[in-house]
Amino acid sequence: MNNTNLPLTARPAWHDLKSHHQKIQAAHLRQLFLDDPKRGERLTVEAGGLFLDYSKNRITDETLKLLVQLAEQCGLRSRIDAMFRGDRINITEDRAVLHVALRAPRTASIMVEGEDVVPQVYAVLDKMTDFADRVRSGAWKGHTGQRIRNIVNIGIGGSDLGPVMAYEALRHYSDRSLTFRFVSNIDGTDFAEATHDLDPAETLFIVASKTFTTQETMTNAISARDWALKGLGGDPRAVARHFVAVSTNAAKVSAFGIDTANMFGFWDWVGGRYSMESAIGLSTMLAIGAENFRAMLHGFHQMDEHFRTAPFEKNLPVLMGLLALWNNNFLGAHTIAVLPYDQYLKRFPAYLQQLTMESNGKQVALDGSKVTCDTSPIYWGEPGTNGQHSFYQLIHQGTRLIPCDFIAFAESLNPRGQHHDILMANVFAQSEALAFGKTAEQVTAEGTPDWLVPHRVFDGNRPSNTILARRLTPEVLGQLVALYEHSVFCQGALWNINCFDQWGVELGKALAQRIVPELDAKTEPVLAHDSSTNNLIRSYRMLKGAS
Numbered sequence: 001m002n003n004t005n006l007p008l009t010a011r012p013a014w015h016d017l018k019s020h021h022q023k024i025q026a027a028h029l030r031q032l033f034l035d036d037p038k039r040g041e042r043l044t045v046e047a048g049g050l051f052l053d054y055s056k057n058r059i060t061d062e063t064l065k066l067l068v069q070l071a072e073q074c075g076l077r078s079r080i081d082a083m084f085r086g087d088r089i090n091i092t093e094d095r096a097v098l099h100v101a102l103r104a105p106r107t108a109s110i111m112v113e114g115e116d117v118v119p120q121v122y123a124v125l126d127k128m129t130d131f132a133d134r135v136r137s138g139a140w141k142g143h144t145g146q147r148i149r150n151i152v153n154i155g156i157g158g159s160d161l162g163p164v165m166a167y168e169a170l171r172h173y174s175d176r177s178l179t180f181r182f183v184s185n186i187d188g189t190d191f192a193e194a195t196h197d198l199d200p201a202e203t204l205f206i207v208a209s210k211t212f213t214t215q216e217t218m219t220n221a222i223s224a225r226d227w228a229l230k231g232l233g234g235d236p237r238a239v240a241r242h243f244v245a246v247s248t249n250a251a252k253v254s255a256f257g258i259d260t261a262n263m264f265g266f267w268d269w270v271g272g273r274y275s276m277e278s279a280i281g282l283s284t285m286l287a288i289g290a291e292n293f294r295a296m297l298h299g300f301h302q303m304d305e306h307f308r309t310a311p312f313e314k315n316l317p318v319l320m321g322l323l324a325l326w327n328n329n330f331l332g333a334h335t336i337a338v339l340p341y342d343q344y345l346k347r348f349p350a351y352l353q354q355l356t357m358e359s360n361g362k363q364v365a366l367d368g369s370k371v372t373c374d375t376s377p378i379y380w381g382e383p384g385t386n387g388q389h390s391f392y393q394l395i396h397q398g399t400r401l402i403p404c405d406f407i408a409f410a411e412s413l414n415p416r417g418q419h420h421d422i423l424m425a426n427v428f429a430q431s432e433a434l435a436f437g438k439t440a441e442q443v444t445a446e447g448t449p450d451w452l453v454p455h456r457v458f459d460g461n462r463p464s465n466t467i468l469a470r471r472l473t474p475e476v477l478g479q480l481v482a483l484y485e486h487s488v489f490c491q492g493a494l495w496n497i498n499c500f501d502q503w504g505v506e507l508g509k510a511l512a513q514r515i516v517p518e519l520d521a522k523t524e525p526v527l528a529h530d531s532s533t534n535n536l537i538r539s540y541r542m543l544k545g546a547s
């Protein structure tokens with residue numbers, strides 16, 4: 001049954017799901033809810049502090065049974081075990097995938113190549129804690145003896161999106177006497193705007209780069225060093241007080257001029273987009289303190305344990321993964337909207353875009369063959385209620401099916417009058433409207449003239465999940481991120497693809513390296529690209545007055 005070489009679409013459960021889909025495709029959520037008055041209570045699951053209502057999906061008990069069978073036939077259980085065991089499941093880079101070790105308890109033991117990595121994880125966490133405490137208390141001084149008031153994280157992709165998202169998400173818990181900025185883009189505007197009002201004497205840069213070779217990050221780090229030294233009288237010793245590094249590459253860190261005593265390490269078994277709770281999260285720890293950071297790790301770990309041990313039909317990440325696959329591969333939905341009804345989660349959709357699409361935007365199965373069905377849907381979203389006043393029109397009445405993940409919290413971190421009840425009323429109203437819509441009869445009964453009726457009808461039957469938690473805490477953020485990480489893993493396991501490489505980002509990088517000197521050349525370079533690229537390069541050179 002677990003024959004890994006069988007394409008997903010050749011699995012018996014896939015065929016059963018296809019014919020099942022034929023049978024139920026006409027079923028409307030209105031009917032499904034009428035048929036089972038307890039559906040909204042039944043199709044729910046809870047793990048840690050997260051409650052998932054998935055009843056507003058176009059599924060029946062049979063759908064779920066078959067999806068679970070599909071997961072079993074694809075060997076999901078053994079895939080999960082292999083990840084937690086530290087097998088080299090990232091086969092194209094020959095690496096283990098052990099972000100779960102970053103949040104394991106101190107007493108755990110996880111072996112990689114005969115070595116227990118948990119003590120290493122805690123050695124770095126302890127070093128981060130000591131450093132964060134010193135900066136937050138003012139004991140760590142800048143070169144001129146002033147305390148650090150500004151922290152600028154320089155990193156991109158996995159070394160940026162997690163830290164920014166976590167900082168924004170947990171801002172409520174952050175030390176407000178510290179200013180945090182994040183520089184990622186090679187566009188000099190990013191650096192200029194992040195630093196224009198900062199005093200170098202009070203500014204600490206974290207250069208966050210797993211490889212310490214990423215073009216954008218290294219260019220920004222060099223600009224930061226120039227900026228800092230210029231503002232601090234040019235003494236190179238200032239670097240030691242104003243720069244720390246987060247990396248796996250000690251040689252490159254020290255070549256840059258950062259003392260490796262001020263380097264926080266991690267390991268090749270931590271993928272960039274799975275690294276926000278490693279030392280890459282140093283800015284998070286500086287913002288919220290070590291205790292809150294540990295609470296976040298605990299949240300991650302709770303979800304890891306749930307994922308590892310819960311039966312599939314009660315397993316939150318597995319269910320979310322299977323539902324995403326159902327909506328994508330059987331209902332033909334190309335995208336998923338992630339709609340957090342919490343302003344603090346405004347960067348969560350951007351974070352998820354990398355997690356989901358860099359992980360599962362693949363067209364080749366583990367054995368090198370082409371996949372036989374669509375892989376990752378496109379994830380996108382904005383916080384509610386703002387999105388309601390822009391793109392929800394398309395979700396409600398457009399021609400495309402857009403499954404939605406609503407995320408909401410029972411308690412506001414900033415209670416103010418009726419704000420929170422109104423916010424929550426909107427979450428519940430949106431998923432209700434999407435599922436049940438409004439029929440032509442209902443619209444007519446409201447006295448709408450006939451010609452206007454079609455414009456005002458809502459078909460409904462549009463699927464959504466609602467994730468509810470009591471309060472957005474560091475622990476709950478950890479659970480939420482781990483939930484999506486594992487849901488992505490489940491989808492990837494069923495599609496039989498490698499969630500942990502990203503070869504698709506390489507070609508553009510390599511071509512850019514070739515083009516940089518052509519843009520920079522003092523004399524007209526000989527261009528050997530296609531006619532469009534050649535012409536664009538010439539036009540650029542002309543416009544900037546290079547030739």
Ligand code: G6Q
Nearest residue numbers: 157158159209210211214272273
């Ligand atoms: C993430 C990717 C990628 C990576 C960045 C930054 O999974 O690997 O987004 O995080 O390219 O890489 P460095 O941390 O090495 O600078």
